Amino acid sequence: MAHTIAALSTPPGNGGIAVIRVSGEDAVATADKVFSGKKRLADCPTHTVHYGFIKNQRGERIDEVLVTVMRAPATFTREDVVEISTHGGFSAPRAVLDALIRAGAVAAEPGEFTKRAFLNGRIDLSQAEAVTDIINSSNDIARRSALAQLEGSLSKEINEVRSSLVNLAARMQVAIDYPDEELEDVTPEEIAAAARENEQKIANLLSTADSGRIMRGGIKTAIVGKPNVGKSSLLNSLAREDRAIVTDIAGTTRDVIEEYINLEGIPLVLVDTAGIRVTDDEVEKIGVEKSMRSIDSADFVIVMIDGTSFFDDEDIEVLRATRSKKRVVLINKTDLGQSKYIEAVKNRAAPSPVIEVSAKTGAGLDALADEIRSAYSLGALTSSSGAVITNLRHKTALIKGGNALSRVSEAIDAGLPQDVASIDLNIAIDALGEITGETVSDDIVNEIFRNFCVGK
Numbered sequence: 001m002a003h004t005i006a007a008l009s010t011p012p013g014n015g016g017i018a019v020i021r022v023s024g025e026d027a028v029a030t031a032d033k034v035f036s037g038k039k040r041l042a043d044c045p046t047h048t049v050h051y052g053f054i055k056n057q058r059g060e061r062i063d064e065v066l067v068t069v070m071r072a073p074a075t076f077t078r079e080d081v082v083e084i085s086t087h088g089g090f091s092a093p094r095a096v097l098d099a100l101i102r103a104g105a106v107a108a109e110p111g112e113f114t115k116r117a118f119l120n121g122r123i124d125l126s127q128a129e130a131v132t133d134i135i136n137s138s139n140d141i142a143r144r145s146a147l148a149q150l151e152g153s154l155s156k157e158i159n160e161v162r163s164s165l166v167n168l169a170a171r172m173q174v175a176i177d178y179p180d181e182e183l184e185d186v187t188p189e190e191i192a193a194a195a196r197e198n199e200q201k202i203a204n205l206l207s208t209a210d211s212g213r214i215m216r217g218g219i220k221t222a223i224v225g226k227p228n229v230g231k232s233s234l235l236n237s238l239a240r241e242d243r244a245i246v247t248d249i250a251g252t253t254r255d256v257i258e259e260y261i262n263l264e265g266i267p268l269v270l271v272d273t274a275g276i277r278v279t280d281d282e283v284e285k286i287g288v289e290k291s292m293r294s295i296d297s298a299d300f301v302i303v304m305i306d307g308t309s310f311f312d313d314e315d316i317e318v319l320r321a322t323r324s325k326k327r328v329v330l331i332n333k334t335d336l337g338q339s340k341y342i343e344a345v346k347n348r349a350a351p352s353p354v355i356e357v358s359a360k361t362g363a364g365l366d367a368l369a370d371e372i373r374s375a376y377s378l379g380a381l382t383s384s385s386g387a388v389i390t391n392l393r394h395k396t397a398l399i400k401g402g403n404a405l406s407r408v409s410e411a412i413d414a415g416l417p418q419d420v421a422s423i424d425l426n427i428a429i430d431a432l433g434e435i436t437g438e439t440v441s442d443d444i445v446n447e448i449f450r451n452f453c454v455g456k
Contacts, residue, residue, distance in 0.1 A: 002079075002116070004030050006100045007108035008093050009455035015088030020097055021455060022105055023113055027080040028069060033103040034096075035067055041082065046071035054084065054096045062099060063092040077113055078120035111452025115445070118437060125437025125445070126154050129391060132452050133216075138260070139267040142215040145388045154387040154394070155436055157205060161198050162432040165405075168194050169425050176419050191421060192412040198428075199405040202398050205389055212390035214299065214376060218260060218267035221372075222294040224322060225304035226314040230332040233359035234304065235272040238263060264369040271298065292321065300372065301327040303349070307339030307356065311348075319348050328371045329354045335361050393448075394435050401431035 004024025010017070022031055032041045037052025044050060047070055054062045066085040075081040084100075086092045101107060109115075111132075118128045126149060133146035149155075171186045223231045239259045257272040273291035295301060301322045305315050319329070329349040331339050335358040339345075346354045353371050357364030389395050404427040411421040433439030 003106045004104065005108035005112055006030075006097060006105035007113070007455040008097055009083075009113075010088075010093075012090060012093070013088070018086050018088045018093035020084045020086065020093060020100065021108075021113060022082040022084070022100060023075070023077045023079045023108075023116060024105075025080060026104065027082045028071075030100060030103050030105050031067060031069075031082040031084065034099045035065075036061075037067070041067065041069050044069045046074065054086070054099055056095070056099050057102055062095045063087055065096070073120075073122075076122070077116040078122045079116060108454060109449075110454050111449030111456060114452060114456055115449040118445075123150075124155050125440060125448070126158070126391075126394065126435050127152060128437075129393075129448060131456065133390065135453070135456065138218075139215070139262050140265050141267065142390070145212070145215050145390060149387065149390075154389075157201070157387050158432050158435050161201050162429060162436075164194065164198055165425060165429050165432070169422060169429060172418050172422050172425070176422065186418070188412045188415075188418070191418065192409045195405045195408040195412070195421075195425070199402050199409070202402040202405070205387060206395065206398050206402065208387070209389040209395050211376065212388045215267070215388065216390050218269040219299045219372065219376065220269045220271065220297065221300045221302060222271045222273055222291075222298035223302045223304060224273050224291060224295060225318055226306075226312075229304040229306040230359045231272055231304050232257075234302070234330070234332070234357075235259060235270055237359045237362055237365065238268070238270060263372070264366070266369060266372055268372070295322055295325065298325065300375065301325045302368070303327055303329045303352075304359075305329065305331050305341075305345055306333055307331040307341070308333045308336050311341035311344050315345075316348060326375050327352050328368060328375075330359075330364070330368065331356045332359055334358045334363060393444075397431045397434045401428040404428035404431060 002024060004022060004026040006020060006022045009019045009021045012018075024030075028041050034054050034056070035041055035050075035052055036055050037050050039050075041050065048068070050067045050069065052065060052067065054065050056062055063086045068083040068085075070081040070083070072079050072081075084096060086096050097107075114123075114128050114131050117123050118125060123131075130146045130149035134143060134150065137143040137146055168186070168191065172191065175186055223234055225231055235257065239261050259270045259272075261268050261270055271294050273294050303318055303322055305311065329345060329352055331342060331345060331354065334356045339356070342354070342356070355364050355367045355371065357368065389398065404424040407424040408421045408428070411424065412418075430439045434444075437445065
């Protein structure tokens, strides 16, 4: 029998309330030992809330509380669960948790509540991982994707492919084990077709991995241009604070500055770079070299051009250096008047979009958000409830499964026996099972939940 566990499920510190969660076969009985209310919790119906006090072993009142009683199996862990809402702060929650442990509960390990939900069959492993993804989500897109995964969007697609492969493997195994029986044969053509069809389904899932990475970590966006075009002003405007030094002196930014921002729901890791130009200043040279490396490592590039000055060779060199990247070109300083060089910039920048903006006033920045959203199909992601691969473990398992299915069709096409193809077919089945937890090792399961916070 699993022991009854207890933990603080809200962050420690000053706040209105704190919630302590208790789960296990003896959760209600344990809470009853420290709770004083109108009636015993054991006599209360499930999913009800009760007012009272928590007392310590000496019978002294610790705090005034609300206690929620939830009975298995209709709970997060599929065990009896009690949640105690205490006053916030450090002292009261700690004293209540101490009283529960003295009454027989055991302090929960990180992620132990969610682990029990997985082990008790309420959620699969990918859904369990979505729980921590929701907690760690830093933007609406990531939160929506994690919620869809928690609701089973990924599990559904993985299980459909895996069930198809399991059915195929079973039919192949029967034919291999009983070659003399009059059974319906699985033809080589059928095996190869099924392998290719499911390999394509895996490839479709893998195609979402780049978007998934962006949702989790943000689009790494380098702001580049020659000196004094307004790169630092743009960073400050988007970040809504003075993160970078802004002066009229060219070459003020000598190093790379990074800032995470949320631009109209789009997660960006903005990188303000040193102005790109030929210089004899050794420190500035290092900054320019870093700027060029930032271009190489960026997912997206914002090229800035000063609309009040000449469109010159330095601007053209920046456009040339970024032509292989996803990018948008901003003609800045529209608050000082319209640029005379718009058509020249558009011709040099094509087919990249060109937008007139003012980093100082914020004019045109909504169009910048629209272009980034379009470049990464973020509009489709925010409106879709389909599966998106955001987890490296899932991506690795899908690659393993897809490669195995490729070998299955290759083996059949080469005329090899079906038992040879069945080896790789089973590898693919196991790889997909790693995602949902059906074939994953205990070590991996323990490592996943070890990264959860205590109380979840």
